[in-house]
Amino acid sequence: MNLFLLNLILAISWSALAGSFTLSTLAVGFVLGFGTLWLLQPLLGGPSAYFLRAYYWVRLAVMFHYELVVSSLAVVWDVITPTQLSRPGIVEVPLDIKSDTGILLVTNLISLTPGTLSLDVSEDRKTLFVHAMFADDHEAVRSQLKNTMEKWVREALET
């Protein structure tokens, strides 16, 4: 978190030197600052988890948007064609993630991708009930959610 603050300060000073606080100078400053900090790692007390964590967060954001678009198209297709292709059903997904933040992120992201809607978390916080729109194969839905959303969130939070 310390390095993140340093990175922000670098971005702001870059815009100050450029003489304009616009979106593009701040973004360029942030990227340049990230690169500089990465090169300066040995001076700042050895390799830091900051860079790996940044990579995992970016991957989480990018893959989430990809999932959002792909599954939106599936739902759109089902709405505009006259036949109903969906086979909805409730799938139980075992949860490996334990923290409150983790469960909140996983359930929120699952709800946000069309085609899956998180309904409830069991009392012992080990099972998540998901309503899936295309639930022909429960095992496939389960392993897909575990290998995408939950894995990405776990890596982003726990590195």
Add this chain to the structure above:
Amino acid sequence: MTEVIIGVLVLTGSFFAFIASLGVVRLPDVLVRMHASTKAGTLSAGLVMLGAAIWFWDLAVAFLVVALVLFLLLTAPVAAHMIGRAAVRTGVKMWTGREED
């Protein structure tokens, strides 16, 4: 060029919003309808907001847009979750497959 990009973003956003409202009318049961209304809605609002941010290209507007989209992403799933949970707990009948006729 930017006008074209903005146009595509806003039009795609409105298309998704239209499909979402159509889905609420067309889909078979409460839970499936929730899929259409909450998510396509979020996606369409996000796309329209992105278009607005590019149009103004201004730090203040960009922060406003980011805040708006963040709050949408935080609140929409919670509402969907609560409605879905209430539907399941009160025993609303679920539609489970293709109608064979």
